[in-house]
Each structure stands twice: as structure tokens, then as C-alpha cells.
Amino acid sequence: MESEVSAIARGLRRRDPDLLDRLIEQYQHRLLRYLVYLSGNRELAEDLFQETWIRVLERGHQYDGRHEFSTWLYAIARNLTIDYLRRKSPVSLDGLVDDEPHAPLELADTRPMAWEVVQQHEQAERISAALAAIPAEYREAIVLRFQDGLALEEIAAVTGAPLGTVKSRLYRGLNLLMGQLEGAQA
Amino acid sequence: MMRTAHDEARELFALAGAEDLSRGQEAWLRAHLQECAACRDYADAAGRVVRALRSLPLAADSALVRATQMRVRSRALELRQQQERIWLVCVSCLFVGLSAAITTPLLWRAFEWMGVWAGVSSWVWQAGFAFFWIAPTLFVSPLLLARGTHLASHGEGQWR
Numbered sequence: 001m002e003s004e005v006s007a008i009a010r011g012l013r014r015r016d017p018d019l020l021d022r023l024i025e026q027y028q029h030r031l032l033r034y035l036v037y038l039s040g041n042r043e044l045a046e047d048l049f050q051e052t053w054i055r056v057l058e059r060g061h062q063y064d065g066r067h068e069f070s071t072w073l074y075a076i077a078r079n080l081t082i083d084y085l086r087r088k089s090p091v092s093l094d095g096l097v098d099d100e101p102h103a104p105l106e107l108a109d110t111r112p113m114a115w116e117v118v119q120q121h122e123q124a125e126r127i128s129a130a131l132a133a134i135p136a137e138y139r140e141a142i143v144l145r146f147q148d149g150l151a152l153e154e155i156a157a158v159t160g161a162p163l164g165t166v167k168s169r170l171y172r173g174l175n176l177l178m179g180q181l182e183g184a185q186a
Numbered sequence: 187m188m189r190t191a192h193d194e195a196r197e198l199f200a201l202a203g204a205e206d207l208s209r210g211q212e213a214w215l216r217a218h219l220q221e222c223a224a225c226r227d228y229a230d231a232a233g234r235v236v237r238a239l240r241s242l243p244l245a246a247d248s249a250l251v252r253a254t255q256m257r258v259r260s261r262a263l264e265l266r267q268q269q270e271r272i273w274l275v276c277v278s279c280l281f282v283g284l285s286a287a288i289t290t291p292l293l294w295r296a297f298e299w300m301g302v303w304a305g306v307s308s309w310v311w312q313a314g315f316a317f318f319w320i321a322p323t324l325f326v327s328p329l330l331l332a333r334g335t336h337l338a339s340h341g342e343g344q345w346r
Contacts (some may be wrong), residue, residue, distance in 0.1 A: 015266070017259045024254055028246040036244060049246070050254045057258050058265070127238050146239045152201065167201050174200045178235055 005065045012060030024053055027070065030148050031077060037143045038081050040132055048084065052077040067157065074144065074158040130180035138173030145170055191218060195225045200232055293318070 011019035031052065035045035055076050063072050131139050137159075144150045144158060156166045195218045198211060207215070219226050294315060301311025 015262050017262050020258050020262070021255050024251060024258065028251050029244070032246040032250070033242075033244045046246075046250055049250065050257055053254050053258050054261050057261055123238060124242050127235075127242060131239075142239065146236050147242065167197070171197050171200045174232060174235065178231055181235060182231075 003065075005067075005069055008069050009063050009065030012056070012063050015057060015060060020053065020057060023056075023069070027073060030070070031073065033147055034074060034140075034143055035077055035081065037131060037139050037147075038078065038136065039085070040136075044084070048077065048080055051080050055080060068154060070148075070150070071154045071157050074148075074150075075160075078140075078158060126181065130177050133180050134173055134176045138169050138176060141166055141169040142173045142177065192222065192225055195219065195222070196228050196232075199225075199229050290319075 008019065008023070032045060032049050035048050035052070036042055039045050039048060052073070056073065059076070063069070131142070134142075140159065141155055144155045145152070150158070152163060152166055152170075155161075155170075156163045159166065161169070195215055198207065198215050219229060297311045297315040297318075298308075301308060301314075304311075
């Protein structure tokens with residue numbers, strides 16, 4: 001039986017719109033979350049979300065089906081974000097992301113019940129603010145690892161960084177995040 | 187700087203999912219956490235942060251998904267049409283090339299015959315042949331340059 005990745009690779013070569021619809025639905029939350037935390041701005045992330053899928057359509061023939069589709073997708077999203085941020089101002093990604101105000105990132109309203117909502121929302125805002133306050137490369141590694149559940153090797157493939165660098169970013173990023181959260185609680 | 191057992195334990199805890207630890211590492215980490223209260227606190231705090239990260243609600247709304255799907259479909263259609271036009275241009279070029287290869291010798295002979303029949307010198311009928319041969323190009327090229335080519339006018343301006 002044909003594996004899922006090779007079916008995706010074949011569909012992308014044919015520019016199959018039904019396959020793309022399915023992939024957009026399947027990866028919508030993960031990709032948007034990654035883009036929001038990478039760019040630090042929800043509106044920009046939504047634009048980049050659309051551009052990412054257009055790029056997937058146009059460059060679909062380049063996906064060889066030997067790696068996970070999500071790794072290739074995140075790499076495209078990452079390159080688009082970096083290109084955009086570099087065009088906006090030619091300094092480091094981190095500096096550009098820090099250009100944005102450190103307001104907590106906008107979160108989706110999941111609407112459960114009464115005080116739980118308030119508590120959950122407060123915690124989510126605290127974590128989002130802490131994430132926004134740490135350097136972009138650490139934030140990226142943390143989101144890919146702990147939110148999107150990518151393996152260390154996959155993160156290395158997405159970011160183009162050596163495995164050792166990925167490990168160090170994760171470790172330092174987690175420590176920084178814990179420090180930010182402790183600071184916020186104190 | 188010397189790496190202590192505490193550094194190593196914290197790094198292992200921060201980096202590793204259950205699948206990333208070897209049995210030896212897992213046993214060592216468990217033993218160290220039993221002995222070291224500070225690392226246990228660190229593991230608890232890190233665990234709380236990771237759980238909180240995983241529970242962050244951040245979702246794409248359905249309007250964004252629908253808009254993206256429509257944009258992708260529309261771009262796919264454009265690309266397909268562009269590909270069809272390129273195919274048409276290639277076929278036309280092939281047809282024109284073949285037609286030129288067949289008709290050029292015949293046309294040359296026709297001009298030669300007319301030159302002999304009219305009693306003009308060979309450079310006159312050869313110049314006539316050359317003009318006849320390049321006249322369509324001379325006429326069409328400035329027109330295309332003035333209004334842009336068919337491919338350019340359909341391929342540009344659609345990328346947001």
C-alpha cells in the first residue's frame with residue numbers, strides 16, 4: 001500500500017486541489033500557531049499562513065516524500081517568515097520580532113464555563129506573554145517541540161540548525177520561559 | 187565550565203520525550219531525581235510549563251481556512267491555464283519550425299524562378315525573398331512589444 005507521504009508527494013506534483021484542501025484543514029492550527037509565535041503577530045501570521053499554502057502549491061513538485069510533510073511545510077513557513085521580516089527591516093530575526101510590542105499574543109476563545117474561562121485565559125495570556133518575551137530562535141524551538149510535538153531531528157531539519165544547537169535552544173529557552181513565568185508570578 | 191550531574195539531569199529532562207531516552211539514561215535520571223530535591227523541583231516546574239504550553243488554545247478560524255482554500259484553488263487554476271498556454275506556444279513553435287523547414291526551399295525556388303522570368307539580377311530576387319521571409323516578424327514584433335506578450339500579460343499581477 002502507498003504510504004501517506006508518497007501519496008502527498010504524488011498529489012502535490014499533480015497540484016491536486018482536493019489534497020491541498022485536506023492538508024490545509026489538517027495542519028491549520030499547528031501551522032498558524034507556529035507562525036503566530038514565530039512572527040509575534042496574529043495578522044501577519046494569517047497572511048503568512050496563506051502565502052505558505054500558495055508556496056506549497058507552487059513548489060509541490062520539490063517535495064520528495066522522503067521526509068515528513070510537516071517538516072517540509074514548517075520549513076517553507078519559516079523561510080517565508082524570515083524573508084518577510086528581512087524585507088521589513090534588514091536586521092536579525094530576533095530584533096525584528098522584538099520590534100513588535102510585547103503584548104500577549106491574541107488567543108482563540110474556546111468558551112468553556114465561568115471562572116474556569118477566566119483562569120484558563122489568564123494562564124494562556126501569561127504564557128503567551130512569556131513566550132513573546134524570549135528570543136525568537138528559542139521560542140521557535142519550544143513551539144515546535146512542546147506544542148507541535150516535532151522530534152529534535154525534525155526541528156533541526158526545519159530550522160536548518162545542527163542538532164546540538166537545537167538542544168541548546170530548547171534547554172535555554174525552557175529555562176528562560178520558566179524564569180519569565182516565575183518573574184510574572186512574583 | 188564543568189557540567190555537573192544537575193546540569194545533565196535538567197538538560198535531559200528538558201530535551202527528552204519518553205522516546206528519546208535510552209533505558210540507561212532513564213534509570214540514571216530517575217535515580218538522580220530521587221536523590222536531588224532541587225532537580226525534582228526543576229522537573230516539576232518544567233513539567234508544569236510544558237503542560238501549560240500544550241494546553242494553549244490558539245486556533246485558526248474557519249474563515250481563514252476557507253479563504254486560504256479558495257486562494258489556493260484559484261492559483262492552481264491560474265497555473266494550469268499558464269501551463270496550457272505554454273504547451274500551446276511550444277506546439278505552435280514546433281509547427282512553425284516544421285512548416286518553415288519545408289516551405290523555405292520551395293519559396294527560394296519560386297523567387298529564383300520569378301527573378302529569372304522577370305529578368306532581374308539575382309541580388310534583387312534574393313533581397314525580395316529575404317524581405318518576404320522576415321516581413322511578418324518585422325510587423326508583429328513591435329506590436330507585441332508595444333502591448334506586452336500574451337504570457338506576460340496573463341502571468342503577472344496575479345501574485346498578491
